[in-house]
């Protein structure tokens with residue numbers, strides 16, 4: 001098997017599941033002939049035809065709304081938004097309907113839709129192409145928010161998201177789309193949702209991250225190992241519902257925790273993780289929990305964009321800080 | 327059964343594909359100076375556009391949306407605007423913006439990834455670029471509401487693409503403009519594509535212009551490759567807006583003679599034959615032929631004109647390339663009228679940050 005990128009793993013998962021489940025419909029802007037602006041749906045039109053792989057008119061609220069209607073009829077729409085910043089016109093449909101239709105009808109109607117979008121900054125794109133507002137969706141009752149950070153997890157988590165009976169916001173870190181490749185067997189095996197993945201076992205400090213920041217976080221863990229600091233690295237993967245137990249178990253062991261996210265600091269998902277550690281794990285802590293995050297600013301345009309993203313150096317400094325406590 | 331309503335959608339063209347005059351020319355087009363002015367602007371825009379693409383290809387500019395083939399649309403619109411009107415752009419509007427005083431170097435700055443490209447130093451009222459497709463017509467309707475409330479004889483002009491005309495916000499803007507009778511002109515630059523999706527996939531309607539009818543005002547289709555028609559119809563609609571508070575929708579039919587942006591590859595979805603057929607209608611050659619046929623322009627003059635435009639563009643490129651990036655604190659300093667104190671610490675962290683090695 002040739003190694004594949006995160007992007008190709010998305011395509012592989014879509015093709016696999018469309019092959020076994022005829023109810024899956026892929027829809028969005030430019031997803032058919034063009035294969036999506038990043039090519040995540042490349043080849044699906046040829047394999048599955050224009051009934052199941054549909055270019056829509058340019059309207060995001062429409063994409064979300066019709067997906068909801070289709071889903072209530074037993075179809076399983078996988079809708080692509082071109083970038084996370086262009087989900088916003090569809091928020092009414094997603095928050096007011098997709099997230100609530102099960103609850104509103106006491107389970108009579110359900111909404112098994114996957115809303116996919118590339119997200120995050122660092123690709124030197126124009127304004128609105130750099131958003132990481134996962135906290136907004138994590139704050140919405142009734143939604144799942146899933147973020148892969150490797151080709152294998154992209155494949156396994158997308159399969160699980162499509163098979164899940166509830167709406168999933170599936171956010172793909174565009175900075176990692178073509179970053180690294182690995183062998184991902186096309187065996188249709190899903191990974192579990194709602195659990196964190198421990199990517200590296202350590203004893204001194206727990207690093208918690210997700211999405212594209214896994215790149216800097218893993219690099220920081222490598223660098224720290226050379227200084228004799230053993231970092232445990234957790235990829236949250238499912239942002240909501242959050243697997244706090246895995247994080248707490250790790251913090252119980254290490255006594256220290258640094259949370260890393262590229263989203264703005266205020267009310268980011270890191271704030272919730274930190275609060276839960278304070279509520280349930282305060283007695284484990286040898287040092288205050290630290291966050292390394294994006295600023296509470298709009299992501300700057302390309303020329304200054306690199307100054308927005310948290311750096312490996314900032315993660316190392318935060319770890320050095322927490323290590324100074326006894 | 328009785329018919330309770332009937333509607334029509336007019337089509338406007340003065341110069342046809344062969345540059346023959348097919349309708350009595352509007353007054354301004356009888357003045358050679360005005361036509362020469364429009365021609366020079368279109369050549370400047372085309373020259374600039376080619377240069378911007380070249381800059382992107384050599385890593386000196388970010389993703390850039392070409393305006394090739396749409397010169398008449400934007401030059402015509404800009405020329406029809408009065409100084410006191412307000413323009414609400416989308417993202418291919420160099421031909422309009424340069425007539426609003428936006429410098430070519432500012433336009434490059436924007437696509438080079440610098441917020442100062444939105445400052446529009448010469449004009450304090452026009453809106454900045456709008457990337458979220460179809461969102462800006464509502465702003466135009468809001469500006470027009472302000473004009474109306476204040477009894478100002480001013481009009482608003484806004485533009486979106488054929489794809490943008492599918493967004494809910496677009497319809498909502500038309501609807502309120504009709505309902506409140508607002509002094510606004512909506513232009514749809516119908517270049518036949520929304521990235522890879524053809525116009526035929528956006529709507530089953532025969533024209534985009536007819537969408538105005540459902541909103542209670544008139545829509546016109548205009549040959550967007552005929553700068554005379556564009557200039558004339560936009561000017562007429564703006565005047566109607568200023569004088570009678572009546573909105574108009576103008577569908578300017580043109581063609582996108584380039585990839586959607588430099589990040590796109592149109593060969594994946596666009597039949598080459600169509601582009602070739604459409605190129606025969608392109609706006610710059612059309613006006614040039616007309617000028618030459620009427621002995622208003624010579625090959626020699628044309629050569630000089632191209633040289634002058636190239637020099638002007640070079641100067642803008644030099645200015646752009648020599649513009650240092652903004653200071654880091656600019657990331658914080660325009661968020662609020664006064665930055666709340668709690669962000670001081672984050673701002674300090676930013677200023678201490680070393681240049682990271684992110685790709």
Ligand SMILES: Cc1ncc(C[n+]2csc(CCOP(=O)(O)OP(=O)(O)O)c2C)c(N)n1
Nearest residue numbers: 082086457458459487488489490519520521
């Ligand atoms: C709300 C929103 N959705 C999607 C996009 C991505 N996008 C940018 S331009 C474009 C196509 C626009 O086509 P059209 O409106 O016809 O204008 P054109 O670019 O052809 O001039 C798309 C889908 C966006 N910028 N905003």
Ligand SMILES: [Mg+2]
Nearest residue numbers: 487488519520
């Ligand atoms: Mg278009």
